[in-house]
Ligand code: UD1
């Protein structure tokens with residue numbers, strides 16, 4: 358059966374107390390709306406649209422970037438009204454799946470189960486059982502156990518309020534019937550809104566079959582209405598990811614203290630200490646150790662590499678058996694070859710560090726091509742910026758650079774060269790020779806240290 362997906366995202370989300378629409382708040386580094394769209398896309402629908410309204414100027418750029426069609430709902434008159442605005446989207450299909458932009462964690466398998474649980478003459482509702490159903494629409498059944506309607510919290514009597522089976526908001530409806538019947542919705546209810554949930558009673562009336570799929574994992578159907586709910590879902594999601602990581606052969610010092618905000622590919626026998634954040638697309642090979650408080654973003658880490666505490670790695674490629682940190686900062690464009698070492702308080706950017714080369718302490722290596730087995734002394738700086746343009750530094754194999762040296766780019770230090778400590782290098786250094794800028798040492802005899810002035 359051909360399928361269209363309509364995602365409702367026009368509401369404001371007043372309870373978030375935010376200038377940003379609710380669906381643009383992030384869970385695991387991705388907006389709530391993107392989570393829903395990405396899951397929807399895995400179902401390969403014939404057509405799809407997002408209903409936008411509140412703060413559309415903030416939402417439309419994201420939808421343009423994701424190439425997802427938009428339908429505007431200029432006034433937010435309820436979920437039923439929102440679907441009415443999108444009726445052109447499902448004019449050529451047999452069934453419509455309605456998703457909510459504020460329900461981010463529904464699994465593809467759950468949606469497939471819902472779509473496949475009925476035929477084109479049935480209305481299908483994703484439900485769940487909640488100990489505390491406050492705020493949700495209740496699934497009302499007759500004595501035979503058949504669903505007769507959904508009643509919203511604000512319209513419910515005491516007996517209905519006691520029902521613990523609730524509407525997730527996610528529904529599959531026959532498209533042609535929906536198009537014909539949407540105009541029958543009224544806003545004669547406690548909120549003065551056109552409720553999509555009223556389609557259930559209309560469907561019963563028209564002799565459609567009502568099917569429900571009850572989702573056991575409450576988080577899959579949880580809607581985000583408050584920042585507290587957002588934080589709870591974030592923790593739940595991170596816990597699931599941590600469990601999956603451990604199942605894949607990764608040791609976590611504390612599964613409650615890791616955050617994965619993106620896609621992580623891992624080998625086995627990786628050890629990750631507490632408070633590590635992994636963002637974007639990160640790939641970590643076998644036997645890598647990551648110390649506490651490291652942040653790794655959009656990077657690949659080679660086998661056997663050790664990253665010590667408090668290091669930040671962004672858009673970098675790290676080879677095998679590399680040592681990094683503690684307190685190292687790898688900025689975008691850093692490529693570390695096998696067996697290289699980046700020590701404490703070292704910053705790199707757009708830098709190729711050759712095999713076995715070491716930058717152990719307190720250095721800045723930017724816009725640099727470095728050969729293999731180079732040793733960079735503490736406090737070395739590649740002066741890559743003249744105030745207007747960036748220039749590159751080239752360092753050949755087996756170079757030794759003494760501490761506290763400045764290499765003023767563009768510049769080349771040829772293979773095997775040694776640079777004396779404290780050198781300010783303004784011209785290329787030839788291969789295999791010692792180059793240094795001499796500063797004469799002077800001793801002042803009889804010199805007295807200043808004494809503190811008494812007031
Ligand atoms: C809705 C359901 C309720 C269900 C709950 C699950 C209705 C009437 N009620 O209630 O049965 O238990 O979700 O989370 O459907 N939206 C629009 N345009 C509008 C109104 C809402 O696009 O005019 C969008 C919102 O942006 C949101 C979604 O629809 O993404 C749900 O709206 P919300 O106001 O959160 O509905 P609930 O009161 O939670």
Ligand code: MG
Pocket residue numbers: 459580581582
């Ligand atoms: Mg809601």
